[in-house]
Amino acid sequence: MTTPDGSQRELALIADVGGTNARFALTDPVTPAPEIIEPRSLVNAKFASLQHAAEHYLAEVGAKPRSAAIAVASPVHGDEIRLTNRAWSFTRAELRQALNLDHLAVINDFGAVSWAVPALQPGEYVTLHGADDAPLRGPVTVMGPGTGLGVGLLVGDEKRSWEVIETEGGHVSFAPLGDEELMISRWLTARFGRASTERVLCGAGLSHIDAVLGSNGNAPNDVALRDPADIVKAALEGHDVAARRALARFCAVLGSVCGDAALIHGARTVMIAGGMVPRFIPFLRSSAFRERFLAKGRFASYLESVTIRVITHANPGLLGAAVAAREALSEATS
Template sequence: MTTLLDALVIDMGGTNIRLGLLAQNLLVPQYVETYEIDAFPSLADVISLFLSKAPPHAIKQACIDVATPVTGDLIKLTNHDWSFSISAIGQQFGFQRVKVINDFTALALSIPLLSPNELKLVGQGSADPDGTIGLLGPGTGLGVSGLVRSAAGLYPISGEGGHVTIGARNARELAIFSAFWERYGHMSAERLLSGTGLEEIYVVIAKLNGIEAEPLLPEEISARAVNKSCPICIEVMNMFCEWLGIVSANLVLTLGATGGLYIGGGIVPKLGDYFIKSNFREMFETKGRFQNFMRGIPVYIINADQPALRGAASALSVRFERIGLTWRA
């Protein structure tokens, strides 16, 4: 007997959008497609194309996770010019229910669903099974979330921790960060710990070194650092790994995340052994009187297939009704 695909889940970042169809109460999409956002004028255009190619379906509800705060019917992405109305999407496609949540809230909801072979341990540490969990991930931007324990089980945090302020540790970083302060009036973690951040940091360092910057993409910067072919790229990625350790540790201390720190996003999983051997863990543990505490916290890299879509599917449960915003026909 064929399972009726009656739910749509969408994971919308600043670069790519992933769509999946699933049967209600199932958490793994049966049909998934990925598109580049820049190739489409709107969310509705992507949904139309996806549904036109999908297997037979009768969509009753949808969950959309977005890389931006969810505060009202009009959703505007932080790192892209796309926007959409939740109610308009529901009405256009005849859905009975549309739920919108933050993208890292969705990723957080996927953590309990992940198997051990979808995680890679960085360093040492052992998770407290009753502890709070921290989550962050550099991609187009820097997403931050977590899971707290409640009487009903794990419950996700919705926040914008990627925009916390960071400060220079030395004269070199002060010179680099000053360029961001002059341009933006603020040096946030996301300005460094993201794909766009890697590009901007590279350009700033090249200028400080009196060298003309090449038009490098984030993946080209990281690749040149890994193969040690570009001193500026090496400096960029060293700074990236160290600051990711610092910001990750700050999150752990803020949340009391004895359940571990999870790293998602599109950058770190692709770095492989380069990241494992970097100064990330050293900076993660360098917290003065809390160094021993930090040594006991495990860090896991999420290396799973479409985890945010699984989390979005989980968000359709009535247990998470109060997360994000929900429109009903």
């Protein structure tokens, strides 16, 4: 394929497929550093399947890759893959055949974000706590709210090769603190049968928090929910007290969950990603996030030394998929 710089290269397909959007790009898996070529974002609702979305993208950019690394928001064990927050499913074998690929790597979406972390450059993240120029220290907890709540783990250090451990940590049980969070937990349990952390820390979760707090826990199951983007916008503008209350509670819960994950992982660094948090970093700084992150009794001093950063790279999932494509090629040719 002729790339934007006019060269002919054998490119691989990369993708970051969430519950709402599917982001596609191409990458050259043999360049010195991972790169993202011809990125496009497609709305999942416009396509019947991942295959159709991928075919649409490849036709649009005129590419016929022979290998691909695709990150999906779901567990990726076994041949059959079912997205958690989108009614798409496929088997690795069928997708590889349909897209005429020789090699296909399927990874978890926050596994991809975890792969991206060592490849981030200064300016592609914001430090909430710790030194801006501090080296990346593992283990690294990688997590973030978007359509769902992704959690990954990166182990190793800059002197050794990094290793990604994919997890489904977003689906652990929600541990409420205080009357407001107990009210939220009860309402979510009544509505869904269980209150997981993801039910709180995602776009829909912010809408649920807004509805519960606005009704003092009496919102009916069929209540009309405000769009999470509208809640964030209203909270940042400063005139909507209910929106600010909902976003403040969201940030507080995020602090608790990040602190819990850091203790579970033995993390020295926490990287927050996802489509939501980069939109309100100043609000997060002024919220109870840090207080709740440290509120772990005897281990508060341990968490004081943990570096916390927010990833601001536009497409960390694609960057991680590009890294994964390089790893897959290396394994296939070794």
